[in-house]
Amino acid sequence: MSDLTKQPADDATKDAPVAADAPQPAAVDPRLLVREQGFAGYLSDFKRRVRGGELGSLPVVIGLIVIAIVFQFKNSSFLSADSLANIGVYTSGLGIMAVGIVFVLLLGEIDLSVGSVAGVGAAVWAVLSVTKGVNDWLAVLIAIVAGLAIGALHGFFFAKIGVPAFVVTLAGFLGWSGLQIWMMGNEGSINTPAGSLVENLTGYYFEDKAAGYGLALIAVLAYAGSLLLESRRRKAAELPSRPLSEILLRTGVVALIAFVVAYVLNEPAGARGLPLALVLFLAVLVLADFVVRRTTYGRQIFAVGGNAEAARRAGINVNKIRISVFAISGMLAAFGGLFIASLSGGATKNLGSGNTLMNVIAAAVIGGTSLFGGRGKIWSALLGMLVIQSIQQGLNLLGMASEIQYMITGAVLLAAVVIDSVSRRTQKTAGRT
Amino acid sequence: MSATPVLALRGISKRFGAVQALTDVTLEIHPGEVVALVGDNGAGKSTLVKTISGVHPVDDGAIEWEGGAVRINKPHDAQDLGVATVYQDLALCDNLDVVANLFLGNETRTAGVLDEIAMEKRAKELLDTLSIRIPSVRIPVAALSGGQRQVVAIARALIGDPKVVILDEPTAALGVEQTAQVLDLVERLRERGLGVILISHNMADVQAVADRVAVLRLGRNNGVFDVEGTSHEEIIAAITGASDNAVTRRKARTDQVKKEAGA
Numbered sequence: 001m002s003d004l005t006k007q008p009a010d011d012a013t014k015d016a017p018v019a020a021d022a023p024q025p026a027a028v029d030p031r032l033l034v035r036e037q038g039f040a041g042y043l044s045d046f047k048r049r050v051r052g053g054e055l056g057s058l059p060v061v062i063g064l065i066v067i068a069i070v071f072q073f074k075n076s077s078f079l080s081a082d083s084l085a086n087i088g089v090y091t092s093g094l095g096i097m098a099v100g101i102v103f104v105l106l107l108g109e110i111d112l113s114v115g116s117v118a119g120v121g122a123a124v125w126a127v128l129s130v131t132k133g134v135n136d137w138l139a140v141l142i143a144i145v146a147g148l149a150i151g152a153l154h155g156f157f158f159a160k161i162g163v164p165a166f167v168v169t170l171a172g173f174l175g176w177s178g179l180q181i182w183m184m185g186n187e188g189s190i191n192t193p194a195g196s197l198v199e200n201l202t203g204y205y206f207e208d209k210a211a212g213y214g215l216a217l218i219a220v221l222a223y224a225g226s227l228l229l230e231s232r233r234r235k236a237a238e239l240p241s242r243p244l245s246e247i248l249l250r251t252g253v254v255a256l257i258a259f260v261v262a263y264v265l266n267e268p269a270g271a272r273g274l275p276l277a278l279v280l281f282l283a284v285l286v287l288a289d290f291v292v293r294r295t296t297y298g299r300q301i302f303a304v305g306g307n308a309e310a311a312r313r314a315g316i317n318v319n320k321i322r323i324s325v326f327a328i329s330g331m332l333a334a335f336g337g338l339f340i341a342s343l344s345g346g347a348t349k350n351l352g353s354g355n356t357l358m359n360v361i362a363a364a365v366i367g368g369t370s371l372f373g374g375r376g377k378i379w380s381a382l383l384g385m386l387v388i389q390s391i392q393q394g395l396n397l398l399g400m401a402s403e404i405q406y407m408i409t410g411a412v413l414l415a416a417v418v419i420d421s422v423s424r425r426t427q428k429t430a431g432r433t
Numbered sequence: 434m435s436a437t438p439v440l441a442l443r444g445i446s447k448r449f450g451a452v453q454a455l456t457d458v459t460l461e462i463h464p465g466e467v468v469a470l471v472g473d474n475g476a477g478k479s480t481l482v483k484t485i486s487g488v489h490p491v492d493d494g495a496i497e498w499e500g501g502a503v504r505i506n507k508p509h510d511a512q513d514l515g516v517a518t519v520y521q522d523l524a525l526c527d528n529l530d531v532v533a534n535l536f537l538g539n540e541t542r543t544a545g546v547l548d549e550i551a552m553e554k555r556a557k558e559l560l561d562t563l564s565i566r567i568p569s570v571r572i573p574v575a576a577l578s579g580g581q582r583q584v585v586a587i588a589r590a591l592i593g594d595p596k597v598v599i600l601d602e603p604t605a606a607l608g609v610e611q612t613a614q615v616l617d618l619v620e621r622l623r624e625r626g627l628g629v630i631l632i633s634h635n636m637a638d639v640q641a642v643a644d645r646v647a648v649l650r651l652g653r654n655n656g657v658f659d660v661e662g663t664s665h666e667e668i669i670a671a672i673t674g675a676s677d678n679a680v681t682r683r684k685a686r687t688d689q690v691k692k693e694a695g696a
Contacts, residue, residue, distance in 0.1 A: 233550050239553055295546065296540045303533075307527065310524035310525055310537070312508075315512055316537070316538055374529075
């Protein structure tokens with residue numbers, strides 16, 4: 001560094017007797033990027049970040065808005081209650097699987113087996129619950145634990161034996177779908193019994209309007225509360241904190257989204273209320289986000305994804321993190337498989353095959369989680385899956401054939417990865433080597 | 434300087450397959466002392482440091498910590514004792530911000546949840562006491578310059594309140610100004626009563642900050658010198674193993690040329 005940096009420090013020592021107990025005000029390097037106060041500051045900060053390649057969720061949010069406008073323009077029923085509720089329910093199962101993929105991507109790895117594991121999860125539940133007459137709750141629990149064990153097995157081969165995750169999970173992709181077909185036996189499908197737990201996963205709606213609005217209110221209050229609490233603690237610790245205006249703005253945006261969604265689910269003709277599937281998906285998102293951002297375990301996942309050697313030297317048990325992350329991915333895949341079984345009316349031989357895997361991985365990447373590890377957000381599973389389901393729902397409404405849907409989803413995925421790669425390169429050229 | 438060394442290595446040997454990397458090496462570090470560890474490439478400096486930091490457990494020999502015998506079998510053992518190592522390749526996670534890197538593996542928690550505010554406050558205080566200036570403690574390490582990354586890596590070593598800090602070529606990739614800053618920082622570590630092991634190829638750096646110089650040659654001790662009262666040439670002679678070596682020959686040659694030019 002140059003003299004510029006040293007100058008304020010020297011001044012501070014000279015003035016020390018006078019201003020000993022005053023908080024150091026202006027001892028800041030003039031070259032430092034300090035955010036100006038107020039909204040002008042936000043705007044300039046935002047511009048700087050976009051130029052520096054830190055796009056965050058911006059492209060996907062813009063994409064969602066464009067998708068909504070285009071399809072609504074083409075077919076006015078796109079934004080109808082029925083259509084939106086459909087998007088919400090279909091988003092949930094695959095979205096939960098995408099959360100698992102986000103975990104794996106944060107490590108900088110890939111899990112190609114999630115579709116097959118979803119199929120095995122559904123098959124385990126169906127065989128136990130329907131054929132063997134095991135208690136429904138227990139069967140669901142065993143299915144999820146089976147997914148966890150499968151994931152842990154993948155993690156073991158990857159972390160301990162050193163087989164590339166790509167190959168381990170590719171083998172799993174083939175092997176587990178074989179197991180699934182074997183378990184489903186000759187008939188090849190087991191229907192969900194009426195009133196069973198799995199049918200309710202996507203079939204149950206909270207018809208009481210209070211549920212939707214109540215959940216929205218709780219979410220908004222919890223969000224605002226956590227922001228206010230954090231801001232107060234930061235002020236107490238004399239750290240820079242979010243100004244009240246920002247907290248109000250953020251809370252306003254969250255409140256707007258939450259209540260519009262609640263309104264659309266509750267009010268218009270044909271609305272069925274708040275779907276249980278959406279509640280479960282949101283619960284998984286909130287929990288996973290908490291784990292990733294607020295716990296030591298989550299921090300360690302980022303560390304291993306960013307620089308595994310550094311993580312190892314910092315005393316992190318890298319193998320444990322890797323195995324557990326694959327276990328989480330397997331667990332969430334099996335859980336998501338139950339949603340798919342619920343939506344399609346039962347477990348089948350080919351549940352989770354086809355483009356399930358690709359949609360799930362695409363969702364995580366489209367949502368802004370980097371394929372290169374160490375960068376991403378749990379919420380990208382929601383955003384990405386919303387994009388994919390919106391496109392599918394819109395194209396279905398327009399009566400487009402599935403081959404067109406594949407091509408468009410493929411193009412969107414490519415665009416998302418292009419944005420990821422370009423933003424990485426921009427970050428490098430912007431002096432962030 | 435107290436009489437008991439904070440860390441003492443006695444008769445350390447380490448073998449990798451057919452290579453005897455260290456033979457019967459002895460080293461003592463006292464609190465508030467900077468010991469430079471020098472030697473040519475392959476002399477065993479890095480291996481010795483790795484045995485102290487628990488990356489390679491020793492085959493033979495004893496490690497004493499504040500007078501008592503200890504075993505260091507894995508990095509965690511060293512950390513628990515109070516040995517912090519700053520590796521040449523820094524071992525920072527580029528994707529994490531400065532605070533997260535400083536506390537990696539040592540996070541502050543309240544009720545099981547990361548206490549970001551306590552960590553940020555502590556990070557600021559630590560960086561302030563070391564007079565380290567970086568743009569913000571919340572930017573990813575990827576955005577810092579080489580010198581800034583080096584000081585962050587050193588500051589990171591101090592989070593666990595270690596008693597011995599090992600610096601592996603901290604100035605190797607730095608410019609003049611940044612090197613001076615890192616050397617300042619090394620002196621501040623000494624003032625705080627830490628034992629510092631400084632690996633360096635740069636004799637100017639060694640003579641600027643070190644109290645003693647321990648020389649390794651071909652995996653063996655080849656003398657420990659007080660920096661005061663020891664000339665550059667003596668150290669180089671110990672490193673190369675002879676007073677007649679490439680460095681002295683070159684110096685003699687240039688002196689000769691100068692003399693002739695003067696005459």
